[in-house]
Amino acid sequence: MKAKALILDALFHPESVAxxxxxxxxxxxGDGWVARLLSFGFKGAIYPINPKAKxxxxxxxxxSLLAVPKPVDYAILNVPAQSTxxxxxxxxxxxxxxxxxxxxxxxxxxxEGAALQEELVRQAKEGGVRLxxxxxxxxxxxxxxxxxxxxxPKSAGDIAFASQSGSCAMRVVRQGxxxxxxxxxxxxxxxxxxxxxxxxxxxxxxxxESQILAFYLEGVRDEGGFIEEIEKAVRDKxxxxxxxxxxxxxxxxxxxxxxxxxxPMWSELRQxxxxxxxQSLEELVDCLVAFRFLKKPFGNRVVILGRGAxxxxxxxxxxxxxxxxxxxLGASAREQLRRIASGAGAMVENPAEPxxxxxxxxxxxxxxxxxxxxxxxxxxxxxxxTLDIHAGQGMDTQGHLSExxxxxxDRVPRMKKPVAVILDLGDNIETIRGAWELRxxxxxxxxxxxxxxxxxxxxxxxxxRRFVQRGQNA
Amino acid sequence: MKAKALILDALFHPESVAxxxxxxxxxxxGDGWVARLLSFGFKGAIYPINPKAKxxxxxxxxxSLLAVPKPVDYAILNVPAQSTxxxxxxxxxxxxxxxxxxxxxxxxxxxEGAALQEELVRQAKEGGVRLxxxxxxxxxxxxxxxxxxxxxPKSAGDIAFASQSGSCAMRVVRQGxxxxxxxxxxxxxxxxxxxxxxxxxxxxxxxxESQILAFYLEGVRDEGGFIEEIEKAVRDKxxxxxxxxxxxxxxxxxxxxxxxxxxPMWSELRQxxxxxxxQSLEELVDCLVAFRFLKKPFGNRVVILGRGAxxxxxxxxxxxxxxxxxxxLGASAREQLRRIASGAGAMVENPAEPxxxxxxxxxxxxxxxxxxxxxxxxxxxxxxxTLDIHAGQGMDTQGHLSExxxxxxDRVPRMKKPVAVILDLGDNIETIRGAWELRxxxxxxxxxxxxxxxxxxxxxxxxxRRFVQRGQNA
Numbered sequence: 047m048k049a050k051a052l053i054l055d056a057l058f059h060p061e062s063v064a065x066x067x068x069x070x071x072x073x074x075x076g077d078g079w080v081a082r083l084l085s086f087g088f089k090g091a092i093y094p095i096n097p098k099a100k101x102x103x104x105x106x107x108x109x110s111l112l113a114v115p116k117p118v119d120y121a122i123l124n125v126p127a128q129s130t131x132x133x134x135x136x137x138x139x140x141x142x143x144x145x146x147x148x149x150x151x152x153x154x155x156x157x158e159g160a161a162l163q164e165e166l167v168r169q170a171k172e173g174g175v176r177l178x179x180x181x182x183x184x185x186x187x188x189x190x191x192x193x194x195x196x197x198x199p200k201s202a203g204d205i206a207f208a209s210q211s212g213s214c215a216m217r218v219v220r221q222g223x224x225x226x227x228x229x230x231x232x233x234x235x236x237x238x239x240x241x242x243x244x245x246x247x248x249x250x251x252x253x254x255e256s257q258i259l260a261f262y263l264e265g266v267r268d269e270g271g272f273i274e275e276i277e278k279a280v281r282d283k284x285x286x287x288x289x290x291x292x293x294x295x296x297x298x299x300x301x302x303x304x305x306x307x308x309x310p311m312w313s314e315l316r317q318x319x320x321x322x323x324x325q326s327l328e329e330l331v332d333c334l335v336a337f338r339f340l341k342k343p344f345g346n347r348v349v350i351l352g353r354g355a356x357x358x359x360x361x362x363x364x365x366x367x368x369x370x371x372x373x374x375l376g377a378s379a380r381e382q383l384r385r386i387a388s389g390a391g392a393m394v395e396n397p398a399e400p401x402x403x404x405x406x407x408x409x410x411x412x413x414x415x416x417x418x419x420x421x422x423x424x425x426x427x428x429x430x431x432t433l434d435i436h437a438g439q440g441m442d443t444q445g446h447l448s449e450x451x452x453x454x455x456d457r458v459p460r461m462k463k464p465v466a467v468i469l470d471l472g473d474n475i476e477t478i479r480g481a482w483e484l485r486x487x488x489x490x491x492x493x494x495x496x497x498x499x500x501x502x503x504x505x506x507x508x509x510x511r512r513f514v515q516r517g518q519n520a
Numbered sequence: 521m522k523a524k525a526l527i528l529d530a531l532f533h534p535e536s537v538a539x540x541x542x543x544x545x546x547x548x549x550g551d552g553w554v555a556r557l558l559s560f561g562f563k564g565a566i567y568p569i570n571p572k573a574k575x576x577x578x579x580x581x582x583x584s585l586l587a588v589p590k591p592v593d594y595a596i597l598n599v600p601a602q603s604t605x606x607x608x609x610x611x612x613x614x615x616x617x618x619x620x621x622x623x624x625x626x627x628x629x630x631x632e633g634a635a636l637q638e639e640l641v642r643q644a645k646e647g648g649v650r651l652x653x654x655x656x657x658x659x660x661x662x663x664x665x666x667x668x669x670x671x672x673p674k675s676a677g678d679i680a681f682a683s684q685s686g687s688c689a690m691r692v693v694r695q696g697x698x699x700x701x702x703x704x705x706x707x708x709x710x711x712x713x714x715x716x717x718x719x720x721x722x723x724x725x726x727x728x729e730s731q732i733l734a735f736y737l738e739g740v741r742d743e744g745g746f747i748e749e750i751e752k753a754v755r756d757k758x759x760x761x762x763x764x765x766x767x768x769x770x771x772x773x774x775x776x777x778x779x780x781x782x783x784p785m786w787s788e789l790r791q792x793x794x795x796x797x798x799q800s801l802e803e804l805v806d807c808l809v810a811f812r813f814l815k816k817p818f819g820n821r822v823v824i825l826g827r828g829a830x831x832x833x834x835x836x837x838x839x840x841x842x843x844x845x846x847x848x849l850g851a852s853a854r855e856q857l858r859r860i861a862s863g864a865g866a867m868v869e870n871p872a873e874p875x876x877x878x879x880x881x882x883x884x885x886x887x888x889x890x891x892x893x894x895x896x897x898x899x900x901x902x903x904x905x906t907l908d909i910h911a912g913q914g915m916d917t918q919g920h921l922s923e924x925x926x927x928x929x930d931r932v933p934r935m936k937k938p939v940a941v942i943l944d945l946g947d948n949i950e951t952i953r954g955a956w957e958l959r960x961x962x963x964x965x966x967x968x969x970x971x972x973x974x975x976x977x978x979x980x981x982x983x984x985r986r987f988v989q990r991g992q993n994a
Contacts, residue, residue, distance in 0.1 A: 154867075197911065211830020216909045221946055264833060289837075290830060295846030295870075296837035302869035303829040325841075326834060326974050355777040356685020356764060359738060360800060363763075363770035367799075372769030393628075395776035396769075435690045437671065440549055472695055478949055500800050 053176050054249040057144050057241070058187050058231050060120035061090040064111055064142070066133055067124035068094030068102045077196055079122055080105060086200060088191030093118060111136045118142050122184065127151030127162055130180065131169045138173020145170065147180035152237055153305035154181055160305070167239050181304060182236030183212030186219060186229065189255070194234065195219075203228020205334055206256035208246035210235060210264045210304050211290065214327060218260070221331045226489035227338060230255040237304050244270035251279035258337050259283055260330060264290040264306025266315070273314050276321060284337040284512055286322040287315060288330045320515050322508045332496060332505035339494035340509045341464035343425040347371045349418050350397035351411070352430030352468070358397030361430050361468065361499040368503035369510070370426075372396055379421040386413045397430070404436050408449035415457045415465075427465045428502065433481055434472030443480030451487040458491045466494045468502050527650050528723040531618050531715070532661050532705050534594035535564040538585055538616070540607055541598035542568030542576045551670055553596055554579060560674060562665030567592060585610045592616045596658065601625030601636060604654065605643045612647020619644065621654035626711055627779035628655055634779070641713050655778060656710030657686030660693060660703065663729070668708065669693075677702020679808060680730035682720035684709060684738045684764065684778050688801060692734070695805045700963035701812060704729040711778050718744035725753035732811045733757055734804060738764040738780025740789070747788050750795060758811040758986055760796040761789060762804045794989050796982045806970060806979035813968035814983045815938035817899040821845045823892050824871035825885065826904025826942070832871030835904050835942065835973040842977035843984070844900075846870055853895040860887045871904070878910050882923035889931045901939045902976065907955055908946030917954030925961040932965045940968045942976050 065079045072078035074085075080102045083092050094102035097109040108114050111121065111133070121142045123133055127149050137145045152163035163180060170177045178184060183194045189202040194212065198219050205227055209215040212234040219229055231253070233246060243263055250256050259279055266272050279285050291300030291307045300306035316323060324330045348370050350361050362372040375383070375396050383394040386401075387410060393399040398418075400410035411429070418427050431450075437443065458465055467488055471477045488495050496502035539553045546552035548559075554576045557566050568576035571583040582588050585595065585607070595616045597607055601623050611619045626637035637654060644651045652658060657668045663676040668686065672693050679701055683689040686708040693703055705727070707720060717737055724730050733753055740746050753759050765774030765781045774780035790797060798804045822844050824835050836846040849857070849870050857868040860875075861884060867873040872892075874884035885903070892901050905924075911917065932939055941962055945951045962969050970976035 209830070211828075211833070213828030213906070213909055214830040214834075217828075217831065217906070217946070220908055220911075220948075224946075262830065264830070288834075290833040291837065293837050293840030293846075295840040295844075296833050298848055298869065299824075299829070299833040299836040299846065299867075299871055302867045302871075303833055326838070326972065327831070328972060328974070350773075354685075354687030354691075355773070356683070356688040356736065356738070357691065357801070359685070359764040359770050359773040359777055360688075360762075362773040363765065363767050364800070366767030366769040370769075372767075372773065374772055393773075393776045395772065397773055397776075432687070432691070434694055435687055437694075440551065472691070472698075474694075474698075475949065475952055478952065498800065498802060500802070 051249055051252065053143065054245060056119060057178065058185065059190055060144070062093065062117060062119050063088065063090060064093040064095055064114060064118045064121045065124060066095040066111060066121055068096050068107065070096055070099035070102060072102050074103055079124060082193050082196045083191060085196045086188065086191040086193045091116060111140050114140070119144065121145045123147045123149070125149065127159070127180070131165045134166060134169045134175055135173060137175045138169070142175055144176050144178060146178040146182065146184045148182065148184060150181040152180045152239070154237060154301070154303055163237065163239050170240060177240035178233070179236045180239060183215060183234035186215070186232040188229070199223045199228055201228055202230055204255060204257040205229045205260065205338065206250045206253065206258070207232045207260040208235060208243060208250065209233070209262040210238065210306060211262055214262045214288070217327055218331055222334060224485070225331070225335050225495045226492065227334055242267060242270060244272040244275055247272055247275035247279055251275060251283065257283055258334060259285045260334055262288045262290060264300035264304050266311040273311060273318070276315070277318050280318060280320045284322070286324055286330055286333045286337070286508070288324050288327065320512060328501065329504055332501045333508040335494045335496065336505035336509035337512070339492050340466065340506060342513050343464050345425040346510065347373050347423065347425045348428050349375065349421070349424040350428045350430055351414060351418070352397060352432065353400045353403065353407070354432050354435060355393050355397065355399050357432055358393070358399065358430060361428070361502070362397060364499040364503040368507040370506070373423055376421060376423045379417055379423070382417045383414060386410065404441050404443065404446040407446065408453045411450060412453040412457065415461065419461045419463050425463060427461070427463055428468065429465065430468040432468070432470040433477040434470070434474040437474045437476045443477060444483070447480055447484040451484045454491060455487055458493060466496065466502060466506060468498065469495050470497055525723055525726065527617065528719060530593060531652065532659065533664055534618070536567065536591060536593050537562065537564060538567040538569055538588060538592045538595045539598060540569040540585060540595055542570050542573070542581065544570055544573035544576060546576055548577055553598060556667050556670045557665060559670045560662065560665040560667045565590060585614050585616070588614070593618065595619045597621045597623070599623065601633070601654070605639045608640060608643045608649055609647060611649045612643070616649055618650050618652060620652040620656065620658045622656065622658060624655040626654045626713070628711060628775070628777055637711065637713050644714060651714035652707070653710045654713060657689060657708035660689070660706040662703070673697050673702055675702055676704055678729060678731040679703045679734065679812065680724045680727065680732070681706045681734040682709060682717060682724065683707070683736040684712065684780060685736055688736045688762070691801055692805055696808060698959070699805070699809050699969045700966065701808055716741060716744060718746040718749055721746055721749035721753055725749060725756065731757055732808060733759045734808055736762045736764060738774035738778050740785040747785060747792070750789070751792050754792060754794045758796070760798055760804055760807045760811070760982070762798050762801060794986060802975065803978055806975045807982040809968045809970065810979035810983035811986070813966050814940060814980060816987050817938045819899040820984065821847050821897065821899045822902050823849065823895070823898040824902045824904055825888060825892070826871060826906065827874045827877065827881070828906050828909060829867050829871065829873050831906050832867070832873065832904060835902070835976070836871060838973040838977040842981040844980065847897055850895060850897045853891055853897070856891045857888060860884065878915050878917065878920040881920065882927045885924060886927045886931065889935065893935045893937050899937060901935070901937055902942065903939065904942040906942070906944040907951040908944065908948040911948045911950045917951060918957070921954055921958040925958045928965060929961055932967060940970065940976060940980060942972065943969050944971055
């Protein structure tokens with residue numbers, strides 16, 4: 047392994063962590079740095095550094111980094127910006143390999159901050175310490191017990207996300223979690239004064255724990271070779287990039303946020319074949335869900351099953367606009383559907399519609415899924431479950447959805463064709479609560495879940511484009 | 521008033537309603553036709569027609585329409601498709617002005633159904649009965665106590681929606697209600713065998729109760745003069761149209777749904793100046809929210825206030841892509857913000873960021889709103905409240921948001937500049953519940969609410985385009 051890969055391996059797998067500026071006010075159910083490591087079961091040594099505390103949450107505290115009797119791999123600097131160069135010198139003396147500078151107040155604030163950051167980088171380089179940040183939320187690596195937010199899933203997956211923004215990192219993990227995404231390594235790297243997007247691209251491309259890569263960038267350094275690393279990465283793994291700061295106003299915001307916005311190379315990125323560029327956080331999650339869970343279909347013909355025929359028209363429009371076909375069903379499938387769903391207002395075309403509201407859905411899906419799985423005229427089955435139009439009608443939403451969940455548990459694993467779902471809850475507490483079990487079942491079945499017609503169309507089309515580009519290797 | 525306007529006025533304001541095929545199984549808390557009228561306080565006479573029932577929910581039932589001793593303005597036909605021509609003959613004998621044919625099974629099902637529909641129309645025409653439908657959910661006019669869904673708001677507003685689809689109608693009203701939209705008249709008109717989009721456009725354009733018009737169309741009859749009516753309507757009122765069936769697959773779905781999909785005139789619609797064409801139900805609601813609640817700003821420069829600086833970058837990008845400017849703040853505003861929000865990681869540029877999570881938001885918004893209201897470099901204040909990244913961190917979400925709500929109650933009514941809000945809850949039950957009061961306060965303050973960067977950008981840009989087109993008359 048190359049030196050750089052080694053240092054990043056150490057970053058993501060430290061055996062000991064010092065928290066410089068650990069708060070003596072931390073509580074076990076709070077979101078302090080020590081509580082986070084404890085709640086995530088970090089297996090290595092934890093060294094809280096606080097000159098005024100004897101311990102933090104029962105873990106022995108040290109007055110300074112140099113007072114720690116054993117080696118420290120990774121130091122989290124939770125100290126004011128002005129103190130960081132000095133603390134980095136201590137890190138160097140202690141032979142800490144990597145320091146994560148959490149705080150802000152550096153190049154993103156203007157000239158003075160930029161000078162401080164230069165000083166910090168100079169000290170780190172001289173002292174042989176690699177830097178994450180400054181102005182970075184840091185790491186979420188559930189497998190080793192590192193996290194920047196203790197409310198994220200403790201289980202690991204195979205998606206890696208390098209994000210210049212901490213709030214984007216948290217949001218993508220949280221939103222993805224509800225739809226079954228789990229992450230191998232997430233790094234929020236802020237100002238990227240030392241380790242930067244190119245290092246993460248290079249490392250994650252060869253990381254066996256990471257099979258799908260995502261980036262949120264507020265700028266790409268043209269001298270850094272990021273483009274080349276992404277070109278390499280995308281050959282083996284699906285890669286999606288959310289671009290931040292593509293407009294003058296967005297770029298000003300990026301400069302103020304992470305001193306990003308430099309040498310935008312968006313147009314070069316757009317020329318990389320197979321790379322997915324997205325423009326919103328929601329689209330990034332949709333894309334990752336499709337990459338992760340969509341089984342490769344035989345072709346691009348979609349059958350839509352769901353109550354609400356007018357809604358189905360717009361689902362069909364959105365899919366066809368995105369390059370899919372919503373074909374007419376063959377005579378045999380139509381005839382079979384007609385026998386099942388002959389109620390007033392039920393459509394037995396494509397989209398096909400359950401013959402009534404929630405209470406009849408379980409039976410409808412139980413009968414129709416095998417028929418459409420066998421129909422040669424469609425390649426992918428999309429269940430469109432729009433729930434809020436049924437809320438408050440005196441129905442047992444949770445009970446009926448539980449029946450639907452049971453049907454899917456039985457049917458979906460036996461299906462030959464890929465299945466995707468629109469689960470549209472519409473900010474309605476009753477339906478969100480009522481659909482909780484159904485959502486968990488869909489996650490367990492590894493079915494890709496989307497929240498709207500637009501979301502499913504863009505998510506599936508990103509995954510599909512990769513299938514097409516890779517031919518039989520996808 | 522012209523004859524056609526008179527008939528539509530009668531449709532939306534009947535003095536007596538007969539429900540032919542009223543179920544004797546109806547319950548007071550159910551969603552049957554009689555229960556709906558009762559729960560909405562319909563003031564006119566209700567005549568349930570059911571040969572086997574003495575009464576429905578305590579209201580005297582009649583064995584047939586002809587047995588009703590008084591005049592009937594409006595008949596809802598809740599009977600099988602095959603029986604409708606015969607029942608229409610009875611309507612004619614009874615001199616019912618308008619009949620709403622709820623059931624499906626007509627031209628949308630193929631040749632046989634089309635023949636039945638022709639027979640129905642012929643009988644109606646001969647008998648002097650105007651038809652709504654068939655295959656139509658019917659009317660929601662809360663002011664007179666008519667509704668197709670008893671869970672919709674009972675209060676009326678000034679938005680009219682003519683929707684070929686019932687599920688779209690329900691969904692737009694429900695989703696809009698959460699964001700403060702209230703409706704004057706909503707009609708789901710299905711197959712449009714008689715009364716059609718042109719009639720509704722003509723009527724709603726001159727309807728004093730309706731100030732904003734929306735349509736969901738699955739086709740436009742070119743012989744009908746709809747284009748001309750919309751051209752007229754858009755001169756006086758904002759008009760948004762959701763197009764259904766713009767792709768071959770969507771059109772097939774529209775044909776199966778309402779026998780729509782005929783002579784698509786989408787390209788002619790696109791040439792009407794000032795008309796807003798939208799492509800998703802979500803976008804339609806975003807557009808209506810902006811039309812209804814966005815105060816006219818002096819210009820297009822937006823300041824963004826919100827926690828999550830990376831999220832702010834994408835809000836800035838989305839706004840600038842949509843034609844807005846997210847300018848740098850002037851020195852005075854920057855200096856004032858710096859005094860308020862000097863915490864680590866808080867941005868005092870545009871976007872400006874609270875110096876910490878939820879607990880400090882109330883103070884932040886209380887101090888910054890007046891500063892930005894006075895800043896000459898911005899025209900519109902956008903609060904970007906992304907809540908799910910704070911969920912589960914041991915904070916009193918509801919309590920802190922309640923403080924924010926109190927600040928807004930105090931500040932917003934005194935502001936000179938328009939305010940808009942992104943309230944992004946991310947399918948998280950805790951934040952949705954915690955934000956309930958805040959949302960109600962925003963609704964009360966008539967602040968336009970959106971759920972994402974993309975949503976606010978597209979919503980505001982639709983409203984803004986109308987401001988620009990109308991100059992000082994908007």
